Amino acid sequence: MTALSLRGVRGGVGTSSVLAAVGYALHTLGERVLMIDMCPENLLRLHFNLVASEKTGWARAMLDGDDWHAQAWSLAPTLALLPYGVLSWQESMRVEQQLLDDPILWARRQASLAAHYDWVLFDLPQRLQGHAMIGPCLFPIRVTEADAACHVLMLQEGGTAPLLVNRYEPGSLLQRDLLLIWRTHLASRLLPFTVHSDEAMREALAFKQPVGQYAPASLSAQDALSLATWCLTRRREAQ
Template identity: 60%
Template sequence: MISIAIQGLRGGVGVSSVVAALGHALQSQGERVLLVDMCPENLLRLHCNQPVADGSGWARATLDGEGWKAWGWSVLPNLHVLPYGRLSEAEQGRLELHLRRTPQLWRSLQASLARSFDWVLFDLPQRLVGHAQIGACDLSIRLLEADPACHALLRQTPLRPQEWLLVNRYDPGCQLQRDLLLVWQQLLGQRLLVQSVHRDTAMREALANKHPVGAHAPGSLAAQDALGLARWCLERRQLPAVVGALLDAESGEGGRS
């Protein structure tokens, strides 16, 4: 099983949409995929046709002392989602404290999932350290947009070892975005994925229809980008040693913008 942690460099960069799109793209290649929402906003489920009013999920089950596996949803054959669930602000705080005190929780859960899935994709929150303690992942992707805010954050945010950067909502018609991408290519080297996810109204339309973009509009640019990202992930599964060597070399040359 390969686990992927996907987190935004800042809030609002479209992590849940990309997680859903990538999960569907991997499933379309014959892989068994589980999407896990670690965010209290509980939005990933809305890409997977779960009723808006349904408040079930792993976080809700954890606080209620119930088994969390019963709350997974089948989206398509071999594509499943594990929602976060609906919690009050106070309950979110309690769960965060619990997860900080038991960092081994998701590590052991990952091990149990290996029997049923080829890929587990984690939608990580921006600020909750405990919620992001999911154990070691095979791939770590930081999502960003080509805008001045992300550029400033890149200059002050240490990159994790062996972490990749993916540009979302890229608009090649925008001069500023083209310029920033050129700067990032020079500063970040191999860490910046060649594959970007282009700005595409199909992404918003897919969420409105409660489906991953590849299921809603398979011919859309965003869906094709997600498929390209899925193929990149499949290649990484075959080349773990090469990937580690590349990123280690980048770290030796600076590793941060």
């Protein structure tokens, strides 16, 4: 089983939408996929028509003493979603402390899932260190936008994780200039494609669907398919 994680350089860069799109794309390519929402905001479920009032999830189960794996929703025969659950901020901080106290918890959980899925995809929060301790991950991708805030944050952060540019607008001179700078100075980290700015991605969430299901011919759906195909190719090279 291969792990992929998406984590925003800052908030609001569309990480959950991209993860939903990539998970659906991998599913359409015949892979068995489990998507796990590690964010207290618990938004990933909304991309797959789970009702907003549904409170269950792995973190909710963790506090209530229930089985975490029983909280997963089967969306299709080879596609599943494990929501975070509805928690107060204080409850999420209790979960954070438990994860910090047991940093290999998700590594053990990943091992228990290996026989059932080809891919496990993690939607990671920005600043909760414990929630980001997910175990072995072949594709720890950071999601960014071509704007000044992300540029500064990436310079401050450093690191070696692959970078995916989301909501790229080729008509924007600023975005083109920033992408040129990144291709010069961050060439070893920058993925060889972007996810373009596309109204279909925003509409898909309004219709409670991943973009590949809502508008399979859209530019953003094709970009997500390109990322899924790239991941499959790199996985074969790593084996």
